[in-house]
Amino acid sequence: MMTRLALVSESAKTAPQSSASPSPLASPVFGLQEGATPRLLVLDGHSMAFRAFYAMPVDKFVTQAGQYTNAVHGFTAMLLTMIRQQKPTHVVVAFDLDTPTFRSLDYTEYKGGRNKTPEEFYGQIDLIIKVMEAMRIPTISVDGFEADDIIATLSTQGETAGWDVVVVSGDRDAFQLITDKVSVLYPKKGISDIPPMDAAAVEAKYFVSPARYSDLAALVGETADNLPGVPGVGPKTAAKWINLYGGLEGIFENIDAIGGKVGDSLRAHIEDVKRNRRLNHLLRDMELPVALEDTVLQSPDRDAVEELFDALEFNQLRKRLFDLFGEEEALDAGATHEVPAHQLVSDAAALNAWVEATTGLVAVDVVSEKVGLAHEATAVALVGQESAVVVDLGTADAALDSALAAWLLSDAPKVVHEYKEALKALSVRGLSLGGVVDDTSLSGYLIQPDRRSYELAELSQVHLKVSFEAEATADAGQLDLGLESEKKYDEAVQRGYVALLLSEYFAPLLQERSAAVLLRELELPLAAILARMELTGIDVSQERLAVLLDDFTTAMNAAKEAAYAAIGHEVNLGSPKQLQEVLFEELALPKTKKIKTGFTTDAASLKWLLEKTGHEFLAQLMAHREASKLKQMVETLKKSLAEDGRIHTTYAQNVAATGRLSSNNPNLQNIPIRTEEGRRVRDIFVVSEGYECLLAADYSQIEMRIMAHLSGDAGLIQAYAEGEDLHRYVGSHVFGVAPEDVTSAMRSKVKAMSYGLAYGLTSFGLSKQLEISVDEARTLVKDYFDRFGGVRDYLRGVVEQARKDGFTSTIEGRRRYLPDLSSSDRQLRELAERIALNSPIQGSAADIIKHAMLGVAAQLQAQELKSRMLLQVHDELILEIWPGELETVKALVIAQMGAAADLLVPLEVQVGVGSSWNDAGH
DNA sequence: CCTAGAGGTAT
DNA sequence: TAATACCTCTAGGT
Numbered sequence: 001m002m003t004r005l006a007l008v009s010e011s012a013k014t015a016p017q018s019s020a021s022p023s024p025l026a027s028p029v030f031g032l033q034e035g036a037t038p039r040l041l042v043l044d045g046h047s048m049a050f051r052a053f054y055a056m057p058v059d060k061f062v063t064q065a066g067q068y069t070n071a072v073h074g075f076t077a078m079l080l081t082m083i084r085q086q087k088p089t090h091v092v093v094a095f096d097l098d099t100p101t102f103r104s105l106d107y108t109e110y111k112g113g114r115n116k117t118p119e120e121f122y123g124q125i126d127l128i129i130k131v132m133e134a135m136r137i138p139t140i141s142v143d144g145f146e147a148d149d150i151i152a153t154l155s156t157q158g159e160t161a162g163w164d165v166v167v168v169s170g171d172r173d174a175f176q177l178i179t180d181k182v183s184v185l186y187p188k189k190g191i192s193d194i195p196p197m198d199a200a201a202v203e204a205k206y207f208v209s210p211a212r213y214s215d216l217a218a219l220v221g222e223t224a225d226n227l228p229g230v231p232g233v234g235p236k237t238a239a240k241w242i243n244l245y246g247g248l249e250g251i252f253e254n255i256d257a258i259g260g261k262v263g264d265s266l267r268a269h270i271e272d273v274k275r276n277r278r279l280n281h282l283l284r285d286m287e288l289p290v291a292l293e294d295t296v297l298q299s300p301d302r303d304a305v306e307e308l309f310d311a312l313e314f315n316q317l318r319k320r321l322f323d324l325f326g327e328e329e330a331l332d333a334g335a336t337h338e339v340p341a342h343q344l345v346s347d348a349a350a351l352n353a354w355v356e357a358t359t360g361l362v363a364v365d366v367v368s369e370k371v372g373l374a375h376e377a378t379a380v381a382l383v384g385q386e387s388a389v390v391v392d393l394g395t396a397d398a399a400l401d402s403a404l405a406a407w408l409l410s411d412a413p414k415v416v417h418e419y420k421e422a423l424k425a426l427s428v429r430g431l432s433l434g435g436v437v438d439d440t441s442l443s444g445y446l447i448q449p450d451r452r453s454y455e456l457a458e459l460s461q462v463h464l465k466v467s468f469e470a471e472a473t474a475d476a477g478q479l480d481l482g483l484e485s486e487k488k489y490d491e492a493v494q495r496g497y498v499a500l501l502l503s504e505y506f507a508p509l510l511q512e513r514s515a516a517v518l519l520r521e522l523e524l525p526l527a528a529i530l531a532r533m534e535l536t537g538i539d540v541s542q543e544r545l546a547v548l549l550d551d552f553t554t555a556m557n558a559a560k561e562a563a564y565a566a567i568g569h570e571v572n573l574g575s576p577k578q579l580q581e582v583l584f585e586e587l588a589l590p591k592t593k594k595i596k597t598g599f600t601t602d603a604a605s606l607k608w609l610l611e612k613t614g615h616e617f618l619a620q621l622m623a624h625r626e627a628s629k630l631k632q633m634v635e636t637l638k639k640s641l642a643e644d645g646r647i648h649t650t651y652a653q654n655v656a657a658t659g660r661l662s663s664n665n666p667n668l669q670n671i672p673i674r675t676e677e678g679r680r681v682r683d684i685f686v687v688s689e690g691y692e693c694l695l696a697a698d699y700s701q702i703e704m705r706i707m708a709h710l711s712g713d714a715g716l717i718q719a720y721a722e723g724e725d726l727h728r729y730v731g732s733h734v735f736g737v738a739p740e741d742v743t744s745a746m747r748s749k750v751k752a753m754s755y756g757l758a759y760g761l762t763s764f765g766l767s768k769q770l771e772i773s774v775d776e777a778r779t780l781v782k783d784y785f786d787r788f789g790g791v792r793d794y795l796r797g798v799v800e801q802a803r804k805d806g807f808t809s810t811i812e813g814r815r816r817y818l819p820d821l822s823s824s825d826r827q828l829r830e831l832a833e834r835i836a837l838n839s840p841i842q843g844s845a846a847d848i849i850k851h852a853m854l855g856v857a858a859q860l861q862a863q864e865l866k867s868r869m870l871l872q873v874h875d876e877l878i879l880e881i882w883p884g885e886l887e888t889v890k891a892l893v894i895a896q897m898g899a900a901a902d903l904l905v906p907l908e909v910q911v912g913v914g915s916s917w918n919d920a921g922h
Numbered sequence: 923c924c925t926a927g928a929g930g931t932a933t
Numbered sequence: 934t935a936a937t938a939c940c941t942c943t944a945g946g947t
Binding site: 572632768874 | 934935936937938939940941942943944
């Protein structure tokens with residue numbers, strides 16, 4: 001079966017495809033599809049600017065420099081909406097000039113009697129023109145003529161050339177331009193409600209055809225232009241005469257036949273009517289300085305837009321603009337990329353023939369269906385530069401199956417989007433993947449680690465400016481009539497092709513940003529390990545889970561009833577809003593810290609309130625919070641139990657901007673540990689049948705060790721070299737006492753301080769953490785830096801370097817870009833500074849444990865051990881030990897984790913074993 | 923059904 | 934006014 005599809009919208013699919021294949025980024029012109037009818041959007045600049053001015057609040061749009069921008073903002077927003085909705089290929093804006101026109105010379109009162117232009121409007125037209133220049137949209141004004149004439153001329157030219165024309169004007173005279181090719185958008189109210197007026201709409205409203213609208217306006221008059229009409233004649237009468245006599249000429253010919261008072265009135269004001277008609281007639285054959293073809297819609301001058309919008313302080317609008325043009329450019333760029341046709345292969349020979357004929361990188365896209373909580377592969381698309389094949393796993397015979405399996409596993413270079421998910425879906429079919437040199441969801445992440453999403457369509461949009469149809473919504477249970485699967489195959493090939501393009505695009509960027517090594521040697525191999533860990537899951541004791549749920553529910557209910565009793569009525573304890581009423585109004589307790597919705601009821605505040613007032617309700621509320629949180633957590637775990645009785649979390653390799661993993665569905669990286677009750681949750685995670693025990697290995701103070709390494713601080717390095725208790729050592733130096741005289745209060749202070757440093761601590765934050773005065777905290781910081789000057793110098797240097805480079809780096813060269821370091825917004829800038837302090841430390845720790853995981857997995861495999869890695873919790877690995885392998889595995893884990901980085905200080909690893917995760921803790 | 927806010931868990 | 938995550942509930946909207 002042969003299918004052809006392009007990475008573009010419907011309109012472009014029908015257009016002839018260019019066979020040339022320029023860079024996806026080259027997009028001088030867009031929206032113009034060869035063979036499609038051009039569509040011209042003409043705007044009346046002044047009338048729309050005025051509409052915008054009165055529609056937007058003046059005082060809300062003032063720049064710091066004092067320039068009013070409400071009309072500019074409103075106009076630009078309206079224009080973007082028009083471009084989005086109308087999808088024009090050409091756009092032009094016509095403006096009036098202040099100079100006299102042939103109309104005002106003809107009739108000096110023309111447009112007289114208008115209110116003086118408001119002061120705040122001054123200068124806004126010039127700004128609109130500047131916005132148009134930045135957007136590369138031509139503007140036209142002609143001395144002695146009005147914008148209406150320019151519009152009439154343009155629309156006539158457009159129509160003559162066979163184009164569609166859309167006129168946007170707040171002047172009703174434009175209605176005379178309406179034909180089946182020309183429509184007018186006339187704002188009803190403000191600038192947000194601009195319904196299209198076509199011939200039918202004009203007739204419905206005025207009872208005359210658009211061509212006769214000027215006749216009607218001449219009779220009725222136009223207050224806005226100070227053109228009096230015939231007294232006593234309104235639109236109804238005028239329309240009646242026009243339809244009766246076929247227009248003004250007919251009316252004049254039969255003028256004596258019109259009786260009544262209105263007839264007399266008409267005869268008395270006949271000259272006014274003739275003048276009105278003369279003035280409202282729009283010129284259609286002006287000489288214009290801009291040719292029709294020159295109005296073609298181009299991509300905006302991004303630098304100019306940036307600069308101008310900075311000055312105008314248009315931030316949301318900037319985003320809207322770039323979003324819009326991102327999309328539009330994509331359409332055009334997409335039109336130049338032809339997705340190769342694909343063939344559905346049904347035998348091994350066909351697959352092998354394709355493989356033989358295909359050179360270079362091949363994208364693999366796995367089509368899967370959801371089965372329970374997992375995904376199972378149903379088909380595989382292999383996409384090369386020139387051609388593609390699809391293998392349906394459901395119908396493949398054994399020979400095809402093994403040919404496919406062999407190729408997938410081979411070293412033939414492949415690119416995948418979401419390698420880990422592909423591996424998981426394939427594994428249920430007994431398939432795997434070898435030779436994967438790129439996963440675009442990971443390379444995209446390494447290039448730009450703080451994006452929210454790395455979906456293929458989004459990466460394609462952002463980097464390639466190519467958009468393609470959204471992924472098929474997996475309609476499980478729907479009848480598969482062949483058409484459905486054909487559509488899925490098309491999409492799979494499409495996705496594969498986009499991944500191929502992205503991979504090519506990313507390759508040099510990865511090199512530039514020194515991320516190619518990270519991808520190849522760290523993230524890609526890690527993805528395979530994570531896939532295995534996710535598939536394995538961790539065993540759960542359902543008995544313990546049930547007991548826990550019961551206990552927590554009981555505790556929760558007891559606390560709830562006691563809380564109700566303490567205040568004499570019921571209240572939703574889970575509603576901060578209702579709690580505020582009880583605490584601060586009903587019980588009139590002291591006010592806590594202010595939050596958006598009033599006063600906080602968080603745990604720290606409740607504790608403070610309880611100490612202050614001793615109110616029973618507070619004690620019960622706190623007990624209820626703890627119990628309900630735990631119950632909720634246990635319930636969530638129960639819901640995520642798979643059919644095999646195990647919990648399979650999913651690790652996200654591209655979510656945390658520092659390089660850490662994250663865990664979700666369910667999150668197994670935030671299982672309680674700090675309280676006795678909380679630790680019971682850890683007890684539900686147990687060793688699987690047939691295995692000996694769980695082993696938990698964690699790095700001791702890895703972030704502080706990285707701090708010591710990065711700062712090179714002699715004191716810290718010495719402390720670690722001597723194997724001292726770090727906090728005791730630091731405490732003895734900061735407080736000037738012997739190590740054995742460091743009290744636990746002193747120790748906990750320096751501990752909080754040390755950890756705070758890695759988060760970009762402030763004296764204020766430290767004072768709150770330690771419940772001490774800001775002064776005391778400040779002294780603590782000073783004393784700390786006096787003794788550990790290397791740390792202070794390092795922290796200063798990190799921010800300085802990041803400001804210079806634009807990014808921070810980890811020990812493995814993982815970068816995080818921080819443009820906000822030079823923001824003028826203090827809050828943003830200071831946040832960026834704290835991020836700059838934290839990212840190298842947190843990120844280096846992430847690099848290290850990832851290396852350790854690679855080492856552990858490699859050793860387990862090399863030594864043919866049956867023990868396996870189950871979980872990772874940032875600085876901790878959980879393994880399941882096969883009988884007889886404990887000592888071997890323990891040693892190799894310690895060795896691999898310890899050797900994962902070569903730092904100036906040793907990496908210490910603590911290991912515990914037990915039959916549950918809690919027991920394995922230490 | 924979606925979203926913001928509040929609150930809480932982990933490293 | 935201390936970094937990185939994920940999750941759930943309420944309340945107020947579509």
